Amino acid sequence: MGPPAPDVDYKAGPHPVATVELDEQPGLRYTSTVINCPTDKIQIGMRIQLAWIERYGAPYPVFEPLREA
Amino acid sequence: MANIIKLRNPIKDKIAIVGIGSTGFSKEGNERSRGSLAAEASIKAIRDAGLTAKDIDGVVATAHAPWWMVSALGLPSVRHYTSHPMPLVLGITDAMNAVFSGSADHVLVYHAVYRTPATSRAAYADPFRRKLGFGGTDPFMPERFDPENIAGGTGYTMWASRYEHEYGNVREAMAHIAVNSRTGATQNPLAAVRDPMTFDDYWKARMVREPMSVFDMDLPVDGGDAFVITTAERARDLPGKPVYIHAATTGIVARNQEDMIPGLHNHGQHRAIETLRGKSDIWIPDIDVYFPYDGFTFITLSWIENVGWCKPGEGLEFLKQHWDKEKNRLLINGKIPMNTHGGNLSEGGTQGSGHIREAVTQLRGTAGERQVSNAKTAFLTIGGMFFNAQGLVLRAD
Known part of the structure; x- marks a missing residue:
């Protein structure tokens, strides 16, 4: 219950946090958030891709659902 | 566990806990410093052991520095002093080894907890606490704070979600653990919250981080616990009933972050x-009595399964099968209670010191209305899943 965190909309419901394993190296994991996806649609095992947002005036890596090529 | 690999344990039963002290725990009020709480618990533990300041030649600390305590208590002859991260089996193990090796003869181990902005709204509103870090130490605000950090509670949230994914029913299992702890606290004068809890109360609790509600997370409290450790031989000359350290360990895997x-x-x-x-x-x-860590209810579920009370994924079935409805608590095989003091969830979040102090109290036979009849052995599985898993087996004559 500390100070508000950046990029969290406290009125929008839960802020998703996801640990992602990279195809390039099994066991290598990265924890961030998932954007462009309703929170209740985020599932273990879903395919995602890297995306970037601006935070503290710098790029910050996040994930979004995979867009099929 | 199919294969038991026997390990050396030359220290078995040779070291004893001979003193305990506690301030008790509160989740509101309190205008005292964390240091004064640690000092009060330490003074009580030294007196409980029948010793004085000049006897203490070892000091093992968690957050509040050992040199601070040596100075605060005026300990004139300290020759072993160390600090450790939490939970407290790390400190107990160090004290045990220090006594066994001859580094010191009477070692004080203490741990104080303090509400901070990360876990308590009231602490955030208190200007004297606003900048405190976890447990009351370093400045809370790093230069950069991203909400996607999964240290602490968020990490357990994610692994609880993983359990739900693999087995389902994780909240129903966690409900039993929360209710069991609260039932223990109703009989513990040191506990911060002593009102009984029903399953209905659990299901109505405010959700904090799906699937963990406010009742799945330990209570931010102020307070302290302390212990005095010496040899089993020396313990026989002291006034109290000694509690022997039968086995102690810590456990970690190569990749251990959340x-x-x-x-x-x-x-x-x-x-x-x-x-x-x-x-x-x-x-x-x-x-005779089981103390699994319950900083988060999911940790307890995980310990129950991993110790081998039941198979992975069968925790809920186990909890239901051994649930005493009349007493509103777990009673394994009709006789072994769990977290008789209320645990981190209801006595207060003490990072293991409460479990150890209660185990000693039970083995001394001084637990009052919550006393487990003729308790001789206590089994403790302390800490979480990442870089802080620990185990302790205590026994009394």
């Missing part, structure tokens, strides 16, 4: 249990 452990079936708890099994002559179900 998002890096290999999975639910291979983490620190598995290593701690293997080692404890190899060192201890005492094992479940032949114990």
Whole structure:
């Protein structure tokens, strides 16, 4: 219950946090958030891709659902 | 566990806990400093052991520095002083080894907890606490704070979600653990919250981080616990009933951070249990009282399964099968209670010191209305799943 965190909309419901394993190296994991996806649609095992947002005036890596090529 | 690998344990039963002290715990009010709480618990523990300041030649600390305590208590002859991270089995193990090796003869171990902005709204509103870090130490605000950090509670949220994904019914299992702890606290004068809790109360609790509600997370409290440790031989000359350290261990895997452990079936708890099994002559179900860590209810569920009370994924079935409806608590095989003091969830979040102090109290036979009849052995599985899993087996004559 500390100070508000950046990029969290406290009125929008839960802020998703996801640990992602990279195809390039099994066991290598990265924890961030998932954007462009309703929170209740985020599932273990879903395919995602890297995306970037601006935070503290710098790029910050996040994930979004995979867009099929 | 199919294969037991016996391990050396030359220290078995040779070191004893001979003093305990506690301030009791509160989740509101309190205008005292964390240091004064640690000092009060320490003074009580030294007196409880029948010793004085000049006898204490070892000081093992967690957050409040050992040199601060040496100065605060005016300890004139300290020759071993160390600090450790939490939970407290790290400190107990260090004190045990220090006494066994001859580094010191009478070691004080203490741990104080303090509400901070990260866990308490009231602490955030208090200007004297606003900048405190976890446990009351470093400045809380790093230069950069991203909400996607999964240290602490968020990490357990994610692994609880993983359990739900693999087995389902995780909240129903966690409900039993929360209710059991509260039932213990109703009989513990040191506990911060003593009102009984029903399953209905649990299901109505405010959700904090799905699937964990406010009742799945330990209580931020102020307070302190302390212990005095010496040799079993020396313990016989002291006034209290000694409690012997039968086996102690800590457990860790190579990749141990919150998002890096290999999975639910291979983490620190598995290593701690293997080692404890190899060192201890005492094992479940032949114990009198069980103390699994409950900083988060999911940790307790994980310990219950990993110790081997039941198979992975069968925690809920186990909890239901051994649930005493009339007493509103777990009573394994009709006789072994769990977290009789209320645990981190209801006595207060003490990072293991409460479990250890209550185990000693039970083995001394001084637990009052919550006393487990003729308790001789206590089994403790302390800490979480990542870099902080620990085990302790205590016994009394």
